[in-house]
Amino acid sequence: MRQGAQGSADTGTPWAATAAAAAAESAQPAQPVEPAGSARVPQQAGAVRGEHTHSEPPAPAVPVLPRARPVIQRSSVRGQILDALRAALVAGDLRPGEVYSAPVLGERFGVSATPVREAMQQLALEGAVEVVPNRGFRVVERGVRELAELAEVRALIEVPVMLRLARTVPAERWAEMRPLAEATVRAASTGCRATYAESDRGFHRAVLSLSGNEQLVQIAEDLHRRAQWPLVGGGPGVRGRADLVADAHEHTALLDALVARDLDVVRALVGEHFAGAGAGSA
Numbered sequence: 293m294r295q296g297a298q299g300s301a302d303t304g305t306p307w308a309a310t311a312a313a314a315a316a317e318s319a320q321p322a323q324p325v326e327p328a329g330s331a332r333v334p335q336q337a338g339a340v341r342g343e344h345t346h347s348e349p350p351a352p353a354v355p356v357l358p359r360a361r362p363v364i365q366r367s368s369v370r371g372q373i374l375d376a377l378r379a380a381l382v383a384g385d386l387r388p389g390e391v392y393s394a395p396v397l398g399e400r401f402g403v404s405a406t407p408v409r410e411a412m413q414q415l416a417l418e419g420a421v422e423v424v425p426n427r428g429f430r431v432v433e434r435g436v437r438e439l440a441e442l443a444e445v446r447a448l449i450e451v452p453v454m455l456r457l458a459r460t461v462p463a464e465r466w467a468e469m470r471p472l473a474e475a476t477v478r479a480a481s482t483g484c485r486a487t488y489a490e491s492d493r494g495f496h497r498a499v500l501s502l503s504g505n506e507q508l509v510q511i512a513e514d515l516h517r518r519a520q521w522p523l524v525g526g527g528p529g530v531r532g533r534a535d536l537v538a539d540a541h542e543h544t545a546l547l548d549a550l551v552a553r554d555l556d557v558v559r560a561l562v563g564e565h566f567a568g569a570g571a572g573s574a
Contacts, residue, residue, distance in 0.1 A: 374411040379486040393428035473543040480540035483533035
């Protein structure tokens with residue numbers, strides 16, 4: 293579904309201001325046209341009074357400054373709606389197999405259908421929903437096999453990186469990650485899957501960013517987000533609060549192993565963490 297471009301006739305827009313300036317300029321009286329072949333010599337103020345002006349320099353030209361363009365600041369409604377839809381997806385409020393229309397969701401969020409439709413189109417690019425012509429967007433149905441495949445791919449990417457970081461990153465840098473790990477435990481204690489999912493991604497993103505490979509971070513983030521989507525028939529409570537807390541405590545244990553540079557423990561913890569994700573964890 294493609295959203296058409298919308299225009300505006302509001303005089304506050306830069307385009308309208310430019311048009312108004314052009315109209316005002318065209319309304320000025322026309323300057324008299326000199327006869328062809330005549331040479332018009334500009335007169336100086338002293339020449340009108342008959343004063344001697346040969347040694348006086350011409351008056352300096354006044355520079356014409358370009359008109360300053362207005363600075364337009366607008367909060368990203370589309371971004372806020374996208375975050376809200378992602379949270380609703382992870383929490384199970386948007387159920388797999390169900391079709392949701394942009395106008396109905398817009399009423400729910402108190403906005404027009406346009407930012408909702410744009411956010412849904414982004415989710416379609418990410419594979420979370422699919423477009424249903426003339427109806428809206430259907431949440432993609434996912435099974436256990438797809439979740440296990442995502443966990444395998446994540447392990448193939450992140451385990452070697454974690455082992456390399458364990459050999460090279462000093463202990464003080466890992467200490468900086470401690471608040472993020474503790475934040476995942478607090479988020480898990482709420483029992484809210486959406487809250488924990490965001491905190492979980494934040495911890496993994498911060499750790500992988502130490503590799504200095506932005507492409508790696510982006511790919512891992514995409515895989516991680518997809519692994520957090522609900523399963524068919526799973527609903528919002530596939531795993532309970534205790535499961536989320538146990539999953540979060542693996543982050544603090546991983547930091548301890550990274551500080552100690554215990555590669556065997558790092559490998560085992562990361563493998564178990566992704567195995568749990570493949571079984572339905574965030």
